[in-house]
Amino acid sequence: MNRAISYSETIVAREHLDFGLDSTVPKCWYDSHVYKSRYMDALQLSFPDGERYFITSVRAFRDKIVDPALLVAVRDFIRQEGQHGMAHTRYNELLKLQGQPVDALQAWFKAILDERTRRYSAEYNIALTASAEHFTAMLADALFSKVSTTQGMDPRIRNLLAWHAIEEMEHKSVAFDVMCKVAGVGYWLRIGAMLMSIKHILVISYTLTDRMLAADGYSYWRRRWLHGRNLLWVHGPRKGLFGALMPKLLSYFKPGFHPNDLPVIHNYRDWLTAYESSGDPALACEALLAAAHR
Secondary structure, three states, X not given: OOOOOOOOOOOOOOOOOOOOOOOOOOOOOEOOOHHHHHHHHHHHHHHHHHHHHHHHXXXXXXXXXXXXXXXXXXXXXXXXXXXXXXXXXXXXXXXXXXXXXXXXXXXXXXXXXXXHHHHOOXXXXXXXXXXXXXXXXXXXXXXXXXXXXXXXXXXXXXXXXXXXXXXXXXXXXXXXXXXXXXXXXXXXXXXXXXXXXXXXXXXXXXXXHHHHHHHOOOXXXXXXXXXXXXXXXXXXXXXXXXXXXXXXXXXXXXXXXXXXXXXXXXXXXXXXXXXXXXXXXXXXXXXHHHOOEO
């Protein structure tokens, strides 16, 4: 891959943000809907250890990087991911107050990541990281391209997710560039890692959601019904949370693909301008939503 290292957006680690998360955040914070809330909680619960895994996978190649632009990008990538992990750790502490077995769930997920690091080569781990980063870069499109998607969310969590999504778009190419230019990962290993990531994301998100619903007191068969009832909300081809992003997901399989081939969300600069002028993630999220598609 001979594409020059360049980043269309500046990677900025925005630190010490206060989202006002406290014990008043309701259990059903997403449209008063238990399944939507717990499904998103399951994704968030995985973020702290997931971000640490991404950092570890990229750091494995940092000493081999000679391109100064990539070195700076890796540094800023690590800072952003570190901030994301800390912010979502604070949110996970609130889940504990709601009676969720957060420590046990995180231990289960961390064991999966530790097994990856122990069992697989550094090259395969960076390929897994690059594929997972493709998913997180699509988070902004999934949640914030249309105003209707986040309607009914507790604004504090919406502000948190908006900030996270914005920064994921900013560093969407970093792990991919390390994988291709430094680790020397080829097409078939990249695609194999993406297929494994798709499988793991499905298994992990539904397992964590199921165990959180069980902690809320839902029976086995009631949980099965909830999963089936909300399948189209997650995977529907037109209006599903992630199903509508299938073309962007499949673009990863094209030979010669690069994350910069996909533009940032159309209202990215509305968030950025509002944040740069105010330093307030809540005002920035309001600007993001004001410019979203109706």
